[in-house]
Amino acid sequence: MKNISLLLFLILNALSIFAQSEMENKTTQQIDEQVWKVFQEAWSSYDAEKYIGIHTTDVLRVTPWGIKYGPTFREKTIESFSRENPPIRSISFQFEHRIYKDGLAYEVGYYKSATIEKDGNERAHYGRFHVVLKKQNEQWKIAQDWDTDDVNGRKVTAADFEKLANKKQEEKKLDPTALDKKYLEKVKTLDSTLENLYGVISGKKGEVRDWDLFRYLFKPDAKLIPSGKNKGGKIGCRFMTPDDYIKSSGKWLVGNGFFEKEIFRKTETFGNITQVFSTYESFKSESDEAPFMRGINSIQLLNDGNRWWIINIYWTQETEETPIPAKYLKK
Numbered sequence: 465m466k467n468i469s470l471l472l473f474l475i476l477n478a479l480s481i482f483a484q485s486e487m488e489n490k491t492t493q494q495i496d497e498q499v500w501k502v503f504q505e506a507w508s509s510y511d512a513e514k515y516i517g518i519h520t521t522d523v524l525r526v527t528p529w530g531i532k533y534g535p536t537f538r539e540k541t542i543e544s545f546s547r548e549n550p551p552i553r554s555i556s557f558q559f560e561h562r563i564y565k566d567g568l569a570y571e572v573g574y575y576k577s578a579t580i581e582k583d584g585n586e587r588a589h590y591g592r593f594h595v596v597l598k599k600q601n602e603q604w605k606i607a608q609d610w611d612t613d614d615v616n617g618r619k620v621t622a623a624d625f626e627k628l629a630n631k632k633q634e635e636k637k638l639d640p641t642a643l644d645k646k647y648l649e650k651v652k653t654l655d656s657t658l659e660n661l662y663g664v665i666s667g668k669k670g671e672v673r674d675w676d677l678f679r680y681l682f683k684p685d686a687k688l689i690p691s692g693k694n695k696g697g698k699i700g701c702r703f704m705t706p707d708d709y710i711k712s713s714g715k716w717l718v719g720n721g722f723f724e725k726e727i728f729r730k731t732e733t734f735g736n737i738t739q740v741f742s743t744y745e746s747f748k749s750e751s752d753e754a755p756f757m758r759g760i761n762s763i764q765l766l767n768d769g770n771r772w773w774i775i776n777i778y779w780t781q782e783t784e785e786t787p788i789p790a791k792y793l794k795k
Contacts, residue, residue, distance in 0.1 A: 492562060494604060503515065506518070507555045507670075518605055525609045551581065552580040555575060556578075559628075567598065570596055573592070574591070574593070590613065591620050592615055648771060662724050670718060670719075743759075
């Protein structure tokens with residue numbers, strides 16, 4: 465009888481821990497969607513009203529440059545977001561602690577605020593944040609925000625930010641189920657996989673891309689292979705990993721704005737392997753009527769019975785010498 469009682473206790477305890485973990489994951493997703501995603505969008509687009517909207521009306525903001533409260537915070541935000549000819553900027557976060565209870569949240573981490581200068585170079589500022597959030601009418605908002613670029617007398621640096629980013633990346637590798645929970649539905653079909661491939665690299669100027677989703681699309685050891693003529697006129701190709709692509713193109717995509725759309729697809733499948741010739745058009749904004757570039761992506765994929773994986777993407781862009789054949793264009 466004692467053994468049965470002990471077993472029942474352990475089962476109920478495990479269920480309680482699981483339920484709590486699920487609730488915390490749900491809360492994290494809500495805050496990411498309602499606060500931090502909107503924060504990044506408002507910051508990069510200099511949208512003061514959107515930025516103010518994710519804060520409570522009596523927000524307390526503390527920085528090395530002073531304290532702002534409620535109406536003063538609103539006034540100073542509108543002023544700072546209204547500069548003429550502001551630089552392209554973005555902001556990203558790495559979270560160290562995220563604690564939730566009864567409609568309150570306390571989050572601690574590091575931020576990277578980056579601007580693209582006129583010469584095209586990036587200028588980055590790093591700091592540490594402590595944020596208290598409140599849930600009001602089913603909407604999470606920042607109630608208190610304390611930022612500093614100095615921790616125990618030492619300046620916060622890129623190394624602090626990257627160390628936490630690398631740690632989180634390693635945790636994701638050790639626990640792939642966390643990514644599956646977030647992204648698996650996006651790779652359940654061939655259509656959804658290719659839609660997310662084009663969608664994840666597309667975005668307005670200053671809009672941060674979801675590089676975790678980008679990496680998730682690819683099988684380990686997958687390659688991205690651009691091909692074309694170099695400055696000397698010699699045809700060749702370059703082999704990149706997904707991370708290589710992020711490093712080489714990520715800043716440009718965010719700094720300039722970029723939208724890539726599939727306009728035609730030819731698909732061949734045998735067994736679990738699929739080859740897609742995907743014709744694309746590239747735009748710098750959604751309102752552009754004419755693309756600044758076109759080309760064809762040759763995409764190889766694997767269906768393992770549970771999801772689709774991109775094995776390789778091998779592409780080249782259209783030129784005057786090599787126009788896209790009519791059979792690879794929409795009728």
